[in-house]
Amino acid sequence: MEYEQIKHELKNSATLKLLRSDNAPLILSFFYEQFKVTQRISITQLELETKLGNYLEFLQDIYPDFDRRSCNVPEGKSPKEYLNKWCDDQLLRKTFNSSDDSVFTLTPAAEKAIAWLEDLKRREEFVGTESRFLQIFSLLKEIRDRSTTDIETRITQLEQDRDRIQQEIDQIRQTGVVDPYNPTQLQERFLLANQITTQLRADFSVVEQNFRSLTRTVQEAQLQQDIRKGTVISRVLDADQELKDSNQGRSFYAFWYFLMSTSNRQELKSLIQTIYTLEELQPLTQEYGLLRRIERILIDAGEYIVQSNHRLAEKLRQMLDERNLMENRRVAELITEVQRLALQVATLAPPDPDFWVLEGEPTVNLVMARPLHPLEESEMPTFSMDFSDLPEVMLDEEITALYQQFYVDEEALVQRIERTLEQRTEVLLTELLQLYPVTQGLPEIVAYLAIATQSDRHLINTSTIESITITSLEPEKRLQLTLPQVIFHR
Incomplete structure (x- = not known):
């Protein structure tokens, strides 16, 4: 960080302005109580105004030395004016939900200020040097292993991991002793x-802000005057895909697809339940309860960002509609102007006897005056066919295969999916095949994939690969298939 950069940040950073302001205790305590304690991402304007009014009265009643004027909070201001001022200071973001109600969310600046105070307030039992170093070591190793494209190198890496695991297994079997982490190591990682x-x-909140910045870039490109309409249409229709293809989008949606997996969520719940029952962690589990709610917190926050992305893409499409409407309105105005001018001169005779003069004699080209194409004799192709010594053709197998043709009824498969989703919000293809075993071999699996790709509700998660074993059309033969994870949603 250079001198000018630090000077600029100290002067213009909304986070530092908040921390330096006289009413920082009021703002940060109110934000923490409403957004962090309740684990909420957004709050409606009506509710937040009511809570702010009650909070100001509470501070005046509980703390006699609390003075609004000393905190730069004028006595006559309404809660609505406070919220608008905090929006202007880039501490709150005001948007609209699906019901067209005004809602407020914290900006990255407010989140950073609250996180800094939480980190300052946090009572560290000790600095976990070992766990932090091992995390760095693990990340570096993962970068090295996952960056190689050489097949032999990757195989060697996997074999080393396998040998290390096998060595630990053999040692446990020989000694009958498992070497667990001690309480300090467990608490450190917890x-x-x-x-x-x-x-x-x-x-x-930073992730959402980055998505908004990407959307703003697309909007600015669309507002250029000399841009072609086809380019605008292409950019608008691909706006959602541009967000997903960005570095921010790829990282977020990889996390989102992982979290949306039923098996991953079940594993996460199992891990949390196991950890919070460990006797070594009992001194910490009461104070640190955030991990208990991590699944719900991540799902709510991720769903808010996904819905926000959909709304941003929809806004881009609305911009296209508005632009088309403006162009159509301009064309209609020009047509009306031409008609008005035509009516003005309709009753006036032309000033010159010749309205339009063409120089030279007209050239007439009749269709029938064109000559026919000359006929040219072409060589007659000659060939000979020898029907002697032809191999004997057995059509029994072909005829049998023709009689064994069958049709995969996709409607029946869709009904299976709908019946299963009546009791669940989503179901994996692997789970569905356990309920309804495959009877028509590989074509039935292809039909399921076709159903998943044809509906916006369903999802094919290419980041997760699954293996399934199905019965083949041939008796006593089974097929081992490897395919991306397929998730059917209600």
Whole structure:
């Protein structure tokens, strides 16, 4: 960081302005109580105004030395004016939900200020040097292993991991002793997991802000005067895909697809339940309860960002509609102007006897005056066919295969999916095949994939690969298939 950069940040950063302001205790305590304690992403304007009014009265009743004027909070201001002022200071963002109600969310600046105070207030039992270093070591190793494209190198890496695991298995079998982490190591990693969870929760507002910046870039490109209409249409229709293809989008949606997997969520729940029952962690589990709610927190925050992305893409499409409407209105105005001018001169005779003069004699080209194409004799192709010594053709197998043709009824498969989704919000293809085993071999699997790709409700998660075993059309033969994870949603 250079001198000018630090000077600029200290002067213009909304986070530092908030921390330096006289009413920072009021704002940050109110934000923390409404958004963090209740674990809410957005709050309607009516509710937040009511809560702010009650909070100001509470402070005046509980703390006699609390003075609005000393906190730069004028006595006559209404809660609505406070909220608008905080929006102007880039501490709150005002948007509209699906019901067209005004809602407020915290900006990245407010999130950073709250996270800094939480980190300052956090009572560290100790600094987890080992767990932090091992996390760095693990990340570096993962970068090295996952960056190679050489087949032999990757196989060697996997074999080393396999040998290390096998060596530990053999040692446990020989000694009958498992070497677990001691209480200090467990507590150290537990505190690190809570810290990362807190940072991730605060980073969601930054993720949404980055998506909004990408959308603004697309909007600016569309507002150029010399841009072609076809280019605008292409950009608008691909806006949602542009968000997903960006670095921010690829990272977020990889996380979202992982979280949307039923098996991954079940595993996450199992891990949390197991961890919070460990006797070594009992001194910390009461104070650090954030991990208990991590699934619900991440789903709510991720769903808010997904819906926000849909709304941003919809706004881009509305811009296209508005532009088309403006162009159509301009064309209609020009046509009306031409008609008005035509009516003005309709009753006036032309000033010159010749309205339009063409120089030269007209050239007439009649269709029948064109000559026919000359006929040219072409050589007659000659060939000979020898029907002697032809191999004997057995058509029994072909005829049998023709009689064994069958049709995969996609409607029946759709009905299976709908019946299963009556009791669940989503179902994996692997789970569906356990309920309804395959009877028509590979074509039935292809039909399921076709159903998933033809509906916007369903999802094919290419980041997760699954293996299934199905019966073939041939008796006593089974097929091992590897395909991306297919999720059917209600």
